[in-house]
Structures are given as C-alpha cells and as structure tokens.
Amino acid sequence: MINFERFSNIFDLTDYFDSEAKCRKAIFDSRWNKKDVVCPFCGQHHCVSRTDGRFHCPGCKANFSVLVGTIFENTKISLRKWFIAMYLISSHKKGISSCQLARDIHVTQKTAWYILHKVRTLYRQYDDVALEGEVEVDEMYLGGRETNKHESKKTLGTQGRSTKTKAPIFGMVARYGEARALVVPDTRAVTLLPIIKQFVADNTHIFTDELSAYSNLEEEGYGHSVIRHGLREYSKAGVTTNTIEGFWAHFKRCIFGTYHFVSKVYLQRYVDESIYRYNTRRMGESGRFSYMFKKAMGTCYYSDVRIMA
C-alpha cells in the first residue's frame, strides 16, 4: 500500500510520482489490495494480467485497464497532472479557480474546469453518518443585495429572504463535529424538517434562530433552543448559532474570493466542496490528499460532471 503520509508538500509528491507507471501502480495498489484484481463490470475476483498491461476477466470475458471504474477512466490528461491537480485542489483552503489551476499544471482553462468539476463530484454528501450531540442549523441566501444592483438589474419585491433571485442554502453543523448543507427550493418547515430528520440523529439538541420552520422540532423528538437574532441576541447561556455562522462566513469567502460567480445549476457542487473543506479542516495536507485519492477510485462519467440546465 502507498504511504500517503510521505506527501506533506507538493515537492515530495512530484518527486515520488516521477512517471506514469508509478501513478498507475499507486492506483492499482489502492484499488486492489493484496493484488486481487476485481472486474469492474461483473465483480469477479482474481482476474488475470495480460501481456499488454491490461487485465482479463474470466467471468464476463472483458478486458480492462487499471483506470476503468475510477475518475481517471478515458482521460487524455497525464496521471501526473491529475495527481498534482488533486493535491492543489485538496490543499487550497479556499479552493482554486480553473484559471489558476490551468496555469499551475499547464492545461487549458476548459480542461482545468473539467478536472475541478470531476473532482467536485467526489465531495458528494451522504447521510450514512448522522450528526449528533449539539447541532446548529441555519439557512442563508446566496445572491447579491438588491440595493447594490443597477436599476436595470433589480427585480421587484425580492428584498431579504425572497428566493426569486437568491438561492437558499440550508446548513447543519455538529459543534466539534462535521457539517452538511444543501441547496433548497425554500425554507418552509415542509422542506427543512425532512432534511433534518435525514441528517440529524434522533434526540439531538438543536440550536436555531427564530425562523418559524423550526417551531415543531420538539414535536419531532429533538431538544430545541432558540436564539432571537431579531432581539439582537447572538449568544445566551450556550444558546448560539455562531458555529454555523462561521461556516457560512468561510463558504462566502470561497465563493466571492475564489470563484467570484457561481451558476445556480452548479451551486450544490460548490456547497459540497465547502462542506468537504470544513469536515477535513483538522487533517494535514497528506491526509486530505489521501482522502480524495481513495474517493477517486470510484467511477465518474461525463454525465456526472456536466449538469444540463
């Protein structure tokens, strides 16, 4: 198995992965522990090596390379560039733009955009580990303030929490733990409560602001404390939503500082990326790279990357 701890900086990474063969071997070792090659099409174990470097499945008779079934399948970009890109993406705390990545690994901006979005599909959030303990939930609206826009670009009746020009995002953060966030169509109870039930463990104590959507949390079996921002209360005897406010602040810095503009169609991807950065914030550079590398062993097709609006 490859020892990821050795990659504490990009110099060590490029020094180690000095050829495509080394990159392929790293993928082989990560996918097929103990050299048992498993067919990506039918799941048959103990597939055999061919003389051309590929593998043959005795079950379904398919031939396949070590890249089939990973995010590198069918790629025309060298694996060395992929690995450096993944390292840069995972270690930049506020993300990296496609223009910057294009310059760093010497590819076109279009190729860098594609790599970035392919990597973002690895950030998908799952509900397999529920948030528990003390959980803060909150909603935010992404989109410019109407008062700051030119007259010709203003939309009537869209101040404050309107969703006509702004995208609502719903977030949940376990204090001292992980976070989850989703782009939602609105912030009504009928939308938010099922999400809370999906991601937050039963009997958890939840902290919220005074939004009416949260008023039935106790009936759903949760403990519930409210901090009244309307009364200019922000922290009162441990009741606060400052942890999730901190997450939103980081999210906004990534969006406005690095990406400047984010299409609504791809917004969930950027939210996923922020969540990934938040949840891996205590890992070192090598830990984050290792985490991403292992996720990259899963398949990702062009249709997973390109969302049709």
Ligand SMILES: [Zn+2]
């Ligand atoms: Zn097979």
